[in-house]
Amino acid sequence: MSDSSSSTPKGSRREPRQERSQKRVASILSAAGQLLEEVGYAALTTNAIAQKAGTSIGSLYQFFPNKAAVLARLADGFRTEVSRTLGRLFSLETARRSTIDLVNLFIDGIEEVQKRTPGFRYLFSAAKTDEAGAGEASEELEREIMGPLDDILAKAYPDVPEDQRRVCLRMIAETSKVLLANARHLDPATQTMMRGEVKRMLGLYLESYFAPELR
Amino acid sequence: MSDSSSSTPKGSRREPRQERSQKRVASILSAAGQLLEEVGYAALTTNAIAQKAGTSIGSLYQFFPNKAAVLARLADGFRTEVSRTLGRLFSLETARRSTIDLVNLFIDGIEEVQKRTPGFRYLFSAAKTDEAGAGEASEELEREIMGPLDDILAKAYPDVPEDQRRVCLRMIAETSKVLLANARHLDPATQTMMRGEVKRMLGLYLESYFAPELR
Amino acid sequence: MSDSSSSTPKGSRREPRQERSQKRVASILSAAGQLLEEVGYAALTTNAIAQKAGTSIGSLYQFFPNKAAVLARLADGFRTEVSRTLGRLFSLETARRSTIDLVNLFIDGIEEVQKRTPGFRYLFSAAKTDEAGAGEASEELEREIMGPLDDILAKAYPDVPEDQRRVCLRMIAETSKVLLANARHLDPATQTMMRGEVKRMLGLYLESYFAPELR
Amino acid sequence: MSDSSSSTPKGSRREPRQERSQKRVASILSAAGQLLEEVGYAALTTNAIAQKAGTSIGSLYQFFPNKAAVLARLADGFRTEVSRTLGRLFSLETARRSTIDLVNLFIDGIEEVQKRTPGFRYLFSAAKTDEAGAGEASEELEREIMGPLDDILAKAYPDVPEDQRRVCLRMIAETSKVLLANARHLDPATQTMMRGEVKRMLGLYLESYFAPELR
DNA sequence: GATGAATGAGCTTTCATTCAT
DNA sequence: CATGAATGAAAGCTCATTCAT
CATH class of the missing domain: 1.10.357 (Tetracycline Repressor; domain 2)
Known part of the structure; x- marks a missing residue:
C-alpha cells in the first residue's frame, strides 16, 4: 500500500496531510450539524460531536480551539x-x-x-x-x-x-x-x-x- | 428555631401551611421568570432561582420534583x-x-x-x-x-x-x-x-x- | 455550644452553619498543605485535595471559587x-x-x-x-x-x-x-x-x- | 520500508545517520532549554519542544522515551x-x-x-x-x-x-x-x-x- | 527514521439533586 | 417542612504518548 517510490497502483495512495484533515474537519462539522438537529443546542457537547464524527475529543480540539x-x-x-x-x-x-x-x-x-x-x-x-x-x-x-x-x-x-x-x-x-x-x-x-x-x-x-x- | 410540633403549646400559631406554601411556590415561579429575562434560558440554574426567591434549594425541591x-x-x-x-x-x-x-x-x-x-x-x-x-x-x-x-x-x-x-x-x-x-x-x-x-x-x-x- | 432552644442533650447537637463549614474549609486547606508536601506543586489537583480532605469536589468548589x-x-x-x-x-x-x-x-x-x-x-x-x-x-x-x-x-x-x-x-x-x-x-x-x-x-x-x- | 540497501543505487547519499540524529537531539535539547526560560517548567510541553526544535513530536519520542x-x-x-x-x-x-x-x-x-x-x-x-x-x-x-x-x-x-x-x-x-x-x-x-x-x-x-x- | 494526526486519561469547574440537621 | 452543605456526573479542554503512513 505504501509503495513509496515507483508505481502508485490504485491511484489511492497518499491522501495525506491536508486531505485527511479536511475529511476529519468535515465529519466533525457534519456531526455537529446532525447533532444539532437530533438533540438541539443545549445538549450539544464536544464529546458527543467527536463521538458522532468517529473521532476522539483530542482530534476535535486539534482542529478547533474551542466549542x-x-x-x-x-x-x-x-x-x-x-x-x-x-x-x-x-x-x-x-x-x-x-x-x-x-x-x-x-x-x-x-x-x-x-x-x-x-x-x-x-x-x-x-x-x-x-x-x-x-x-x-x-x-x-x-x-x-x-x-x-x-x-x-x-x-x-x-x-x-x-x-x-x-x-x-x-x-x-x-x-x-x-x-x-x-x-x-x-x-x-x-x-x-x-x-x-x-x-x-x-x-x-x-x-x-x-x-x-x-x- | 420555630419548634413547631413539640412545644407550641396552645396551637395558636396556626400559620396555615397551604398559604405559606403557595407564597413560596409563587416566589419561586416569579424568581424563575425574572431570571429567565435576566440571564436567559441557558444560564438559568435551580440554585439561582431559589436564591432569588429567598428560599433554599431544598425548599424548591420540596415543591418541584425537578427543574x-x-x-x-x-x-x-x-x-x-x-x-x-x-x-x-x-x-x-x-x-x-x-x-x-x-x-x-x-x-x-x-x-x-x-x-x-x-x-x-x-x-x-x-x-x-x-x-x-x-x-x-x-x-x-x-x-x-x-x-x-x-x-x-x-x-x-x-x-x-x-x-x-x-x-x-x-x-x-x-x-x-x-x-x-x-x-x-x-x-x-x-x-x-x-x-x-x-x-x-x-x-x-x-x-x-x-x-x-x-x- | 449553639444550644438553640432548650436542652441540647450531649452538648454536641447542632454545630451548624458556620462551624461545619469552617471545619470543611480547614480540612480542605489542611489537605492542600499536606498534599503540597507529599506530591509537590505540580501534582496538586483539586480532586486530590477534596479526596484527601474527605469531601467531594463539589464541596471544595462551594467554598473556593477555583484552585x-x-x-x-x-x-x-x-x-x-x-x-x-x-x-x-x-x-x-x-x-x-x-x-x-x-x-x-x-x-x-x-x-x-x-x-x-x-x-x-x-x-x-x-x-x-x-x-x-x-x-x-x-x-x-x-x-x-x-x-x-x-x-x-x-x-x-x-x-x-x-x-x-x-x-x-x-x-x-x-x-x-x-x-x-x-x-x-x-x-x-x-x-x-x-x-x-x-x-x-x-x-x-x-x-x-x-x-x-x-x- | 526505507529500503536502505537495495535501491539507493550509487551509495552516494551517505548522509551519516549518527550525525543527523545528534543534530536533532541537540536541537530538541536546545529548544527545551529555551522554552524553560521562556515559559517555565509548568508550561513546558513536549509538543512545544518539538515544534521549537523544528521536528515532529514523533521524532522527539524516537530519541527520548518520555518527557x-x-x-x-x-x-x-x-x-x-x-x-x-x-x-x-x-x-x-x-x-x-x-x-x-x-x-x-x-x-x-x-x-x-x-x-x-x-x-x-x-x-x-x-x-x-x-x-x-x-x-x-x-x-x-x-x-x-x-x-x-x-x-x-x-x-x-x-x-x-x-x-x-x-x-x-x-x-x-x-x-x-x-x-x-x-x-x-x-x-x-x-x-x-x-x-x-x-x-x-x-x-x-x-x-x-x-x-x-x-x- | 520522520511525520503529525490521533488518542484518551485526567484536569478544572458547574449544577441538578439529595439528605442530614 | 426548611435549610443549605454535600454530592458527583458530566462538560470543556490539555497534553503526554502512540501509530499509521
Whole structure:
C-alpha cells in the first residue's frame, strides 16, 4: 500500500496531510450539524460531536480551539451554502420579478439550504438564544442571508426608502426563522403547507410596500 | 428555631401551611421568570432561582420534583394570565370586529402578558429550543393562547373551514413569537415599530382568508 | 455550644452553619498543605485535595471559587501564622539584640511555621515557580514575612540606609527559602545542622553591614 | 520500508545517520532549554519542544522515551558544560587563592553556564520542585557542579575535616541556586548587585571556616 | 527514521439533586 | 417542612504518548 517510490497502483495512495484533515474537519462539522438537529443546542457537547464524527475529543480540539469555534465554522459553511444557493436562485433577471416571486425564491432557497446542511436552522435562529458565543456567528450568518435580498430589493425598488426596506428585511428574516425553527416537529405535508402560508403572508406584506402601484 | 410540633403549646400559631406554601411556590415561579429575562434560558440554574426567591434549594425541591417542573408550572401560570388577558380583550362583541382589529388585540394582549409576567416569551418560544423538557409545557401554553382566538374566529367566520382556520392560527402564533423573541435586544422605539409591522403583516394575511368579501 | 432552644442533650447537637463549614474549609486547606508536601506543586489537583480532605469536589468548589483561591487561602493562613510566630519571637526588647540573635530568632520562627503548617515552604518559595496564580499569594506572603524583620532592623539600625537594608532583607528571605526548600529530603540531624549553618552564614553577612562598629 | 540497501543505487547519499540524529537531539535539547526560560517548567510541553526544535513530536519520542528523559538529557548537557567551565576557571594554581576568590570564581562560573545554556537554572533548582521526575537528573547535576569545588577545597585546606567541607559545599550550592532562581524576575542591575551580595555572604561564611588563621 | 494526526486519561469547574440537621 | 452543605456526573479542554503512513 505504501509503495513509496515507483508505481502508485490504485491511484489511492497518499491522501495525506491536508486531505485527511479536511475529511476529519468535515465529519466533525457534519456531526455537529446532525447533532444539532437530533438533540438541539443545549445538549450539544464536544464529546458527543467527536463521538458522532468517529473521532476522539483530542482530534476535535486539534482542529478547533474551542466549542464556539466549531459552531462558527459550521456557520461559515452555512454562509457559503446560502450564498451559493441564493446566488443561483436570484439570477440577474429576477430583479424584474414581482415581490411575491422574490419571496418564493427566498423561502425555497432557505428551505433548500436547511435540507442540505443539517443544523442550519439552529444557527440561523441562534441570535436570540445566543448561547455559548454562537451569537456572533449567527449574526454574520443572518447578514449573509439577508444581504443578497437587500441588494435585489434596493435595485428593483429604488423608490422605497432604505429604512423601509430594512424593516421589511427584518420581518422576512424573522418570519423565515420561525418557519424553519418549527418545521422540525411537523410532518412533511404540513411543512409544505406552512411554507406556502409563509410565502403568502410575506408576499402580501411586501407587496403592500413594494408594489403599491399594482393595487 | 420555630419548634413547631413539640412545644407550641396552645396551637395558636396556626400559620396555615397551604398559604405559606403557595407564597413560596409563587416566589419561586416569579424568581424563575425574572431570571429567565435576566440571564436567559441557558444560564438559568435551580440554585439561582431559589436564591432569588429567598428560599433554599431544598425548599424548591420540596415543591418541584425537578427543574423542568418549575418551568412547567411557570408555563401554567402564563396560561392563566393569557386566558385572563385575552378573555378580557376579546369581549363578546369583538366577534364583530374586523380581522385586523382582532390581530391588533391579540398582539397587544401578548405584549401585555409579557410585560406582566416576565419570562413568558421564553416559554412561549421554547418549543423550538425545547431545552430541559420545557417543550411540553410550551406546547400546552401555545394551545391555551391560541384557543380563545380560535373560538372567536370560528364564530365570526363560520364559513372558513376548520383546517384553514387552524393553519392561520399557527401562522399567528409563530409570527407573534418572532416579535417577542427579538424584542429583548431592541430599543423601545424599534420594538413599537416592529409590533406595528407584525400587526400589518398578520392583518393582511388574515384578511386574505377571513374577509374575502371585503375585496 | 449553639444550644438553640432548650436542652441540647450531649452538648454536641447542632454545630451548624458556620462551624461545619469552617471545619470543611480547614480540612480542605489542611489537605492542600499536606498534599503540597507529599506530591509537590505540580501534582496538586483539586480532586486530590477534596479526596484527601474527605469531601467531594463539589464541596471544595462551594467554598473556593477555583484552585488558585485554595492556594491563596492557604497562603493567608500562613501569613497569619507567620505574624503570630514572629510577633511572639520578636518581642519589644529584641530591638536591642544583636543581628545574630535576630537572625536566629527569624530562622527558628520560619522553621516553626513550617512545622506547624505543612505546605508553607511551597508557597513561600512559589514566587519563582509561580504556577497557576500562586504567584500573587506568594508575594504577599513574603511581604508579610519580611515586614516585621524590616521594622526591627530599621529601628535598631537607623543609620543603615534603607536601600542597604532592603538588599539584606532580600538575601535573608532567599536564603531562608533555601533551608526550607531542601529540608524535605534531609534527615532531622542534617536539617538541624543546616539550620545552624544558615544562621551562621546570615549572621556573618548581616553583621558585616549592621554592626560595623564591632569590628 | 526505507529500503536502505537495495535501491539507493550509487551509495552516494551517505548522509551519516549518527550525525543527523545528534543534530536533532541537540536541537530538541536546545529548544527545551529555551522554552524553560521562556515559559517555565509548568508550561513546558513536549509538543512545544518539538515544534521549537523544528521536528515532529514523533521524532522527539524516537530519541527520548518520555518527557522526563528529555530533561534528564538536558541536565547531562548542563553537567558537561559545568565541568568544562568550572574546570577552566579553577585552574591548578587557584588552589592558592583565598576562599573569597574561589567563591567569586564559582559564582561567576555558574552565571556563565546559565548564560550559555538556557534552562540551566531550572534543572539546577529542580531538586526541590522535583516535578516530572527531573529530580534525579537534578541531583546528579548538583554533584557534578559541586565536585570540582570540593576537590579544590580539599586540597587547599586539608586540615578542615571532610564533614565540615561537605556542609559548606551544600551551603554554597543552595545559596547559588537561589540566586539563579530569582534572577529571572530582576533587572540586570539588580541581578549584578545580588550577585555581589551572594559573593560577599558566601565569602564571609567560608572564610570563617577555611581561613581562621587569617583572623 | 520522520511525520503529525490521533488518542484518551485526567484536569478544572458547574449544577441538578439529595439528605442530614 | 426548611435549610443549605454535600454530592458527583458530566462538560470543556490539555497534553503526554502512540501509530499509521
